[in-house]
Amino acid sequence: MIPEGTEVVLRVTAAGVCHSDLHVREGGFDLGHGRRMSYEERGVKLPLVVGHETTGQVVAAGPDAGEIDPDTHYVVYPWCGCGSCPACKDGNEQLCVTPGFLGVHRDGGYATQIRVPHPKYLFEIGDLDPTFAAPLACSGLTTYSALKKVEPTLKSHRTVLIGGGGLGLMCLQLIKALGGQAPVVVDIDPTKRAAAIEAGAAASVDPADKDAIAQIHAACDGAPMAAIDFVGAPATSELGFDVLGKGGTLIMVGLFGGATPWALPLIPMKSVSVRGSYTGSLSEFDELMTLVRTGALSPIPTRTWPLTQAQEVMDLLEDGKIIGRALLINDAEATG
Numbered sequence: 001m002i003p004e005g006t007e008v009v010l011r012v013t014a015a016g017v018c019h020s021d022l023h024v025r026e027g028g029f030d031l032g033h034g035r036r037m038s039y040e041e042r043g044v045k046l047p048l049v050v051g052h053e054t055t056g057q058v059v060a061a062g063p064d065a066g067e068i069d070p071d072t073h074y075v076v077y078p079w080c081g082c083g084s085c086p087a088c089k090d091g092n093e094q095l096c097v098t099p100g101f102l103g104v105h106r107d108g109g110y111a112t113q114i115r116v117p118h119p120k121y122l123f124e125i126g127d128l129d130p131t132f133a134a135p136l137a138c139s140g141l142t143t144y145s146a147l148k149k150v151e152p153t154l155k156s157h158r159t160v161l162i163g164g165g166g167l168g169l170m171c172l173q174l175i176k177a178l179g180g181q182a183p184v185v186v187d188i189d190p191t192k193r194a195a196a197i198e199a200g201a202a203a204s205v206d207p208a209d210k211d212a213i214a215q216i217h218a219a220c221d222g223a224p225m226a227a228i229d230f231v232g233a234p235a236t237s238e239l240g241f242d243v244l245g246k247g248g249t250l251i252m253v254g255l256f257g258g259a260t261p262w263a264l265p266l267i268p269m270k271s272v273s274v275r276g277s278y279t280g281s282l283s284e285f286d287e288l289m290t291l292v293r294t295g296a297l298s299p300i301p302t303r304t305w306p307l308t309q310a311q312e313v314m315d316l317l318e319d320g321k322i323i324g325r326a327l328l329i330n331d332a333e334a335t336g
């Protein structure tokens with residue numbers, strides 16, 4: 001791989017396996033009401049290397065990339081925009097109208113090397129383990145940006161996290177790092193509920209229980225003011241909406257698919273805000289990495305597999321069999 005212009009080529013040291021990779025593999029999303037979003041119709045060309053949680057070390061840099069130390073270990077910000085649309089000019093490349101996200105629109109990290117368009121997307125990881133640092137680029141940044149949107153109530157109220165997978169556990173650790181109250185985690189899987197309690201959740205609730213909302217209210221000492229839905233299915237967003245107190249905020253993060261199930265009159269009557277949150281900005285990633293370098297963030301459980309087993313690991317994730325984060329690595333030291 002020969003870098004051109006400002007490009008930098010890294011040798012990949014770890015690649016996180018994210019739920020979004022499954023959607024890229026499927027080719028799109030179910031939008032409900034019989035609609036579907038297709039990556040192909042949006043100009044994504046195959047073959048494509050997925051993977052947007054990547055760490056690596058520089059092997060080559062283009063003539064305009066400047067001096068880069070080959071011994072420094074980096075995590076890659078993958079949500080690269082065009083640089084010239086209004087969102088990019090506002091510093092929100094993740095909301096770019098013609099995005100070039102690594103692992104979605106351009107080749108990503110399930111590979112031995114990755115091409116990064118500019119060194120501004122590289123963040124030093126210092127002594128952090130690559131398997132800890134790689135997931136920060138998506139699950140870390142996504143949860144950080146979601147939490148920033150409910151920051152005013154993080155310390156005064158318990159937050160409800162729906163989905164105890166990689167994102168939910170990362171969010172739990174970030175709430176602790178930000179000094180917030182221990183959250184309540186909702187998940188249908190008893191193993192994930194146990195992992196959430198182990199990680200410090202105030203309570204974990206099975207949404208299939210008839211009194212799930214009453215259980216959440218009891219654990220929150222009243223109706224919560226913030227819920228974050230990391231699943232994004234009709235049933236989870238319905239629970240997130242219904243559980244909130246008046247004036248509360250539901251942040252939608254998960255991309256499972258489907259259409260909204262909310263009672264429309266209750267949106268004004270409860271004065272509920274429903275807000276989407278998609279990954280995070282380059283400056284938020286800078287904030288997150290600064291926080292992480294202080295040592296405030298505890299690691300989430302991780303397991304590693306050799307890169308050659310990428311398909312199998314994606315199948316395990318699809319079947320809900322991954323606790324915490326799965327990572328692909330290039331050497332033979334995988335634990336999976």
Ligand SMILES: [Zn+2]
Binds near residue numbers: 018020139
């Ligand atoms: Zn992701």
Ligand SMILES: [Zn+2]
Binds near residue numbers: 083086
């Ligand atoms: Zn743009």
